[in-house]
Amino acid sequence: MAGSCSLTLGGLGLVPETAIGMVTLADDPSEVGYFKSMFASHWHGAKPADSLILALSDFAGRQAVPRVYAQSLRTLFREIAETDPTTTVKAATGIRQTRIWSKLYRFQRDGVIGAIEKLERFGGCILADSVGLGKTFEALAVIKYFELRNDRVLVLAPKRLRENWTIWRQNDTRNDLAVDRFNYDVLNHTDLSRDGGLSGDIDLDHINWGNYDLVVIDESHNFRNRPTGAEHDSRYDRLMRKIIQTGVRTRVLMLSATPVNNRLNDLKNQIAFATEGKDDALAGHGISSITATVRLAQSQFNKWQALTDERRSSERLLDMLGFDYFRLLDLLTIARSRKHIEKYYGTDETGRFPDKRTPINIYADTDTTGAFPPIGDINKEIRRLTLAAYAPMKYVLDSKREAYERRYSQAVSGKGTFLQSDREESLVGLMRVNLLKRMESSIHSFVLTIERQLAEVDALIKRIDAHDDTFEAPSIEDLDDDDPLVDEVGIGKRVKLLLADADLPRWLQDLHHDRQRLLSLLAKARPITAARDAKLAKLKEHIAQKRREPFNAGNGKLLIFTAFADTARYLYDALAEEYPAQLALVTGSGANKTNVPGIASDLASLLDAFSPGSRGGRTDRQIDIIIATDCISEGQNLQDCDTVVNYDIHWNPVRIVQRFGRVDRLGSRNAAVQLVNFWPNMDLDAYIGLQKTVSGRMKLLDVSATGEENIIEVEPGDRMNDLDYRRRQLEALQSRAIDLEDLNSGVSITDMTLNDLRMDFTQLPEQLRDAPAIPGIYAPIPASEDFPPGALFILRAETEAALATLDPADPLRPHALVYIGMDEVVVVPHSNPKKSLDLLRLAASLPEATVQEAWARFDRATHNGDRMGTWTNLLERAVAAVGGKAEERAIDALFSRGGAGVAGGGDLDDWEVVAWLAILPPPQPRDG
Secondary structure: OOOEOOOOOOOOOOOOOOOOEOOOOOOOHHHHHHHHHHHHHHHHHOOOOHHHHHHHHHHHOOOOHHHHHHHHHHHHHHOOOOOOHHHHOOHHHOHHHOHHHHOOOHHHHHHHHHHHHHHHHHOEEEEOOOOOOOHHHHHHHHHHHHHHOOOOEEEEEOHHHHHHHHHHHOOOOOOOOHHHOOOOEEEEHHHHHOOOOEEOOEEOOOOOHHHOOEEEEEOHHHHOOOOOOOOOOOHHHHHHHHHHOOOOOOEEEEEOOOOOOOOOHHHHHHHHHHHOOOOOOOHHHOOOOHHHHHHHHHHHHHHHHOOOOOOOOHHHHHHHHHHHHHHHHHHHEEOOOHHHHHHHOOOOOOOOOOEEOOOEEEEEOOEOOOOOOOHHHHHHHHHOOOOHHHOHHHHEOHHHHHHHHHHHOEEEOOOEEEOHHHHHHHHHHHHHHHHHHHHHHOHHHHHHHHHHHHHHHHHHHHHHHOOOOOOOOOOHHHOOOOOHHHHHHEEOOOOOEEHHHEOHHHHHHHHHHHHHHHHHHHHHHOOOOHHHEHHHHHHHHHHHHHHHOOOOOOOOOEEEEOOOHHHHHHHHHHHHOOOOOOEEEEOOOOOOEEOOOOOOOOHHHHHHHHOHHHHOOOOOOOOOEEEEOHHHOOOOOOOOOOEEEEOOOOOOHHHHHHHHOOOOOOOOOOOEEEEEEEEEOOOHHHHHHHHHHHHOOOOOEEEOOOOOEEEOOOOOOOHHHOHHHHHHHHHHHHHOOOOHHHHOOOOOHHHHOOHHHHHHHHOOOHHHHOOOOOOOEEEEEEOOOOOOOEEEEEEEEOOHHHHOOOOOOOOOOOEEEEEEEOOOOEEEOOOOHHHHHHHHHHHOOOOHHHHHHHHHHHHHHHOOOOOOHHHHHHHHHHHHHHHHHHHHHHHHHHOOOOOOOOOOOOOHHHEEEEEEEEEEOOOOHHHO
């Protein structure tokens, strides 16, 4: 380069100039010829640096998709205030030399690194990987990391899962991690409600609750509800106050495949453990109020649910939820689904998950003789029961009612008062549902329930008949609950009622009415013994057929689930004679047993004998069939078995998925797994409708894992109260074995966390990490099922006008990712950056030959890049799409309190293209 560039008309090349400058205007042909000759002389005589030639060749060459992906990650994750998670995990601890680390797959190691980073930065993390992906092993690696730093660790687990954790501390042949010498404490969730005694080898009288550096909460969704208005501390409150907020700084790792069950508030209550209950703990990360963020997201979710089916899409939900909720989840959660692992990590390392066979649906009658009435008729009889024995407040005299309401009503924070009469009405509704579900479960369970209710009705009738109404009892307000006189002149355990204060004639009338109906039901049900039980006969037929013709060679194991211990014991007794030395019963109530000689009846021994391969048990004495309640539907590795039988259908489809997750797991040796569902012999819509008719006006009560009775409002956001939603999910269960993410018709947490992509960024090969950045780098790929034809753009806002179109809470701001189809319709909006990045990641795994073939087609179609009109149009549409979303937010803001609109959106000059993919339509015949 030679010449001056003065700020004059001649220096700027606007008018002729006598001196040669950097910009020279030449209008005479001889002058133009002179300049061309001079340029040729300099060009051919120059000796450019090899590095420049290589760089120019590199920039102009066909780029590989992995490089496009790498440059995108470098741009996105270097320009946000994030630390490198791999540097957070200090190598000096020796974690990478431990046995547990060597047992992890790559996706699990990514999860561990991400969890440690969140624990260090924010004080907590929710590990929400889907069922069967090995959350326990990931948590063990996190625990080992902190133990190597000499930190004290506590694991809180449901009582039924305690041995899943204690085994790794023991010098036991089943402990494949013994060399790591784990030394954490293990307590049950229920121990938080105890003031003393022993839990294993821990003395609760002297435990130093505030001295734990890390608390791991297994099945943390059990703490999703925070009771209000209780007279004593709940387990939730004790965990928060005694462990997290007291003593040393405590980090909290929560494990749950279902951290959000019915309401988004479920997540907020768990996040509070990480933030020590401080609502503004994440203000420095763009979340000024956790409560407000979740409340707004719940409100938007409720609005989304009210939309028509054709408008209720996952993309629309992501738009409505907004980036605040996205960022909240991204900061504190790690969530990968089975489909996500298979698609973006591949199965070369992990091996394939077992194939899910089409479910077997068995529609069973009750009585082989056909004498027992249909379940619909039984439901009508149940609805006619007053269940007066369980609603004493209904019979309190009007003159006495106020005193009882003052004594037993419960104040609910922010929600007024929950009357005892309302509580009893809810209880009656639940008991009707329970009676119907026991009828569906087994005729034996139904008979036992009727007999118990009859006994309680008879006892109450007898107590009322014996009442001396000449005795003048004191007022209920003058008596304490533990006053002996209450038991003499009244009834009740927790809620006391003086018989003198009740309308006894009306009460007796309803009790005798119930007694006659219960006796009628019992007379119909009691004659149906195991020999006449049509449903039991169907189960026996299936077991025999499965064992004769196993679909996995030599595997005759079955795991049979029922919601009721009475049914489980009935099935065990009915099958024990036909299957000697092969059967076990697991109910979690201390009544476990087996007919296999030499095997103890404790839970661990039974499960080890049932699934020795997955649990490290002995193989010389095995159990082939387990009949169990839902006490083992979570957290157990039983993948030696390949068949799960739902002997009764749980109202909540999540429970059915969790049951199947015991065998449908990573590391299964079975090529396929089978789900078997027993259904009442009636139409599904009628079956679903039974719940509504049987429960009446009941308010929904939730007896949570915290042990307290909690009031859950029946809100639009509570999917389990949506009968249409439940019908659709149960209908789906009849045709395929669904995953947890299939139950969510909106979006899952997996769609809203970027942890895997950050891990990809930190693990880029050196040649990709250090490769020179190429402005606007791109590559073509062929269209496929995952990639409809179009273009995927990674854009960066370069002006204030462009920045104004991006939500301030967007974790990737100032960038926007948009996927536009060839029809100029948005395929993936910029409100879903995770989806676009996942697609870019997937594209980077395409075979090189496939991409080179796409390059050849692209070069032909664009005349080696000279005709890019199609792609320029798509870029303009992408920029317009980002601006359009900003206009939608502006309109919404105008109708919000204190809202203000944002105008504009910028044009192409306001944005820089960081990278992009051209997704080519299928080749036309002329393309070859």
